[in-house]
Amino acid sequence: KQEVTQIPAALSVPEGENLVLNCSFTDSAIYNLQWFRQDPGKGLTSLLLIQSSQREQTSGRLNASLDKSSGRSTLYIAASQPGDSATYLCAVKGTGNQFYFGTGTSLTVIP
Amino acid sequence: KAGVTQTPRYLIKTRGQQVTLSCSPISGHRSVSWYQQTPGQGLQFLFEYFSETQRNKGNFPGRFSGRQFSNSRSEMNVSTLELGDSALYLCASGGTHYGYTFGSGTRLTVV
Numbered sequence: 001k002q003e004v005t006q007i008p009a010a011l012s013v014p015e016g017e018n019l020v021l022n023c024s025f026t027d028s029a030i031y032n033l034q035w036f037r038q039d040p041g042k043g044l045t046s047l048l049l050i051q052s053s054q055r056e057q058t059s060g061r062l063n064a065s066l067d068k069s070s071g072r073s074t075l076y077i078a079a080s081q082p083g084d085s086a087t088y089l090c091a092v093k094g095t096g097n098q099f100y101f102g103t104g105t106s107l108t109v110i111p
Numbered sequence: 112k113a114g115v116t117q118t119p120r121y122l123i124k125t126r127g128q129q130v131t132l133s134c135s136p137i138s139g140h141r142s143v144s145w146y147q148q149t150p151g152q153g154l155q156f157l158f159e160y161f162s163e164t165q166r167n168k169g170n171f172p173g174r175f176s177g178r179q180f181s182n183s184r185s186e187m188n189v190s191t192l193e194l195g196d197s198a199l200y201l202c203a204s205g206g207t208h209y210g211y212t213f214g215s216g217t218r219l220t221v222v
């Protein structure tokens with residue numbers, strides 16, 4: 001069974017810093033990997049989707065990379081802002097059409 | 112295009128009752144997945160429906176059931192509610208290639 005781990009579980013940074021969130025998975029046979037953001041009590045907002053054949057995706061200040069062979073993905077956030085404060089989740093789509101979620105990284109950006 | 116719509120947004124039920132939650136996927140999407148999110152367990156997969164057929168099922172008791180209609184709308188039913196069923200229930204539509212889009216969720220409180 002696929003296991004997805006996110007490190008760190010919580011992160012607090014001053015505004016303006018660049019930061020990296022990590023996601024690792026145990027089974028490299030994936031279709032894609034998706035990063036989400038979740039605000040308290042809300043649903044999940046998709047940030048970036050990386051297909052298994054891709055190495056990275058970018059959207060604005062966000063950049064996600066994928067290394068299937070090592071079972072790792074990173075989400076890079078440039079010039080962090082207080083509005084970036086949220087929980088960030090990565091999820092991998094593997095065989096069996098199931099989506100496996102990590103436990104999330106809770107990010108706080110201090111003004 | 113309209114996103115994923117979940118109704119109702121909030122529910123309060125008494126232990127022992129049953130509840131039905133609804134999810135309307137993005138137009139054209141035939142896959143609908145359901146997840147339960149609790150502070151202690153994180154996001155757990157309930158089941159996935161594709162073209163009115165249950166394609167995958169998570170590890171939940173038989174009290175949790177679902178179905179999908181010909182218009183792709185899906186319902187999830189929980190019978191004989193327990194206090195531990197209190198959670199945010201999230202629905203997602205999408206597919207392997209385009210990733211998943213989540214609804215805002217239904218917050219169920221069992222008292």
